[in-house]
Amino acid sequence: xxxxVKITRVKTSMTQQQLAKNVGVTxxxxxxxxxxxxxxxxxxxxxxxxxxEKTLDELFWEVEx
Amino acid sequence: xxxxVKITRVKTSMTQQQLAKNVGVTxxxxxxxxxxxxxxxxxxxxxxxxxxEKTLDELFWEVEx
DNA sequence: AACAAAAGTAATTTATATATTGCATTCATG
DNA sequence: CATGAATGCAATATATAAATTACTTTTGTT
Numbered sequence: 001x002x003x004x005v006k007i008t009r010v011k012t013s014m015t016q017q018q019l020a021k022n023v024g025v026t027x028x029x030x031x032x033x034x035x036x037x038x039x040x041x042x043x044x045x046x047x048x049x050x051x052x053e054k055t056l057d058e059l060f061w062e063v064e065x
Numbered sequence: 066x067x068x069x070v071k072i073t074r075v076k077t078s079m080t081q082q083q084l085a086k087n088v089g090v091t092x093x094x095x096x097x098x099x100x101x102x103x104x105x106x107x108x109x110x111x112x113x114x115x116x117x118e119k120t121l122d123e124l125f126w127e128v129e130x
Numbered sequence: 131a132a133c134a135a136a137a138g139t140a141a142t143t144t145a146t147a148t149a150t151t152g153c154a155t156t157c158a159t160g
Numbered sequence: 161c162a163t164g165a166a167t168g169c170a171a172t173a174t175a176t177a178a179a180t181t182a183c184t185t186t187t188g189t190t
Contacts, residue, residue, distance in 0.1 A: 015136065029178055031137065038177070039106045041147080042125060049126075056121040060107060061114075080166065094148055096168070103147070106177075 002063045006034040008052045023047040067128045071099040073117045088112040 009019055016030045023030075025044065032038040033048075040048075049059050074084055081095045088095075090109065097103040098113075105113075114124050 017136075026179060027137080028139085028180085031139085032178090035138085039108045041104045041106055041177070042110050043104045044178090045107050045110075046125070056126050060111070061121050082166075091149060092167080093150085093169090097148090100168090106147070109147090 002036050003033070004054075004059050004063055005030075005048060005052070008054060008059065009034070012052060014052075019048070019051060022051050067101050068098070069119075069124045069128055070095075070113060070117070073119060073124065074099070077117060079117075084113070084116060087116050 009016070016027045016034070020027045020030045023044065024047065029038065029040075029044075033040050033044075045056055045060055049056050052059065074081070081092045081099070085092045085095045088109065089112065094103065094105075094109075098105050098109075110121055110125055114121050117124065
């Protein structure tokens with residue numbers, strides 16, 4: 001479940017805590033998604049994408065290592 | 066949770082049953098996703114997108130009614 | 131080095147995505 | 161219209177996403 005959440009979040013100088021709060025989940029959930037160990041729901045993916053001003057494809061589609 | 070799964074699936078003349086089998090879920094799950102009553106996981110969204118030869122954005126991003 | 135903020139990690143609990151079963155309804159074709 | 165395939169729909173069960181709590185490790189700043 002590789003994705004571009006971490007790299008995008010860091011570019012915006014946002015902390016896991018801030019992103020988590022803004023999308024309505026806990027810091028741990030964001031951490032696990034960034035690490036690729038969670039399979040998030042579509043609604044959460046959309047919330048994260050909007051918060052990071054990206055689309056679903058940019059964050060979650062065919063992400064290379 | 067509006068999306069373009071149904072319209073895309075019908076265009077390919079695929080049944081819910083066939084799509085469900087190919088992505089490894091039940092027919093009911095596909096039905097509920099098409100109806101917008103489910104919040105599917107990312108991995109399932111990706112499987113459906115690949116099966117329908119679309120991207121995440123095309124099926125699930127900012128879908129108008 | 132010392133301190134604080136951020137991030138990693140792990141156990142347990144809770145909410146919900148998905149499975150399973152079964153029956154009703156719609157729709158196409160003979 | 162009758163038959164079967166596809167879909168709708170609903171109840172209950174199971175798997176897993178996400179919450180909660182708590183502790184450790186990393187990172188940056190003075």
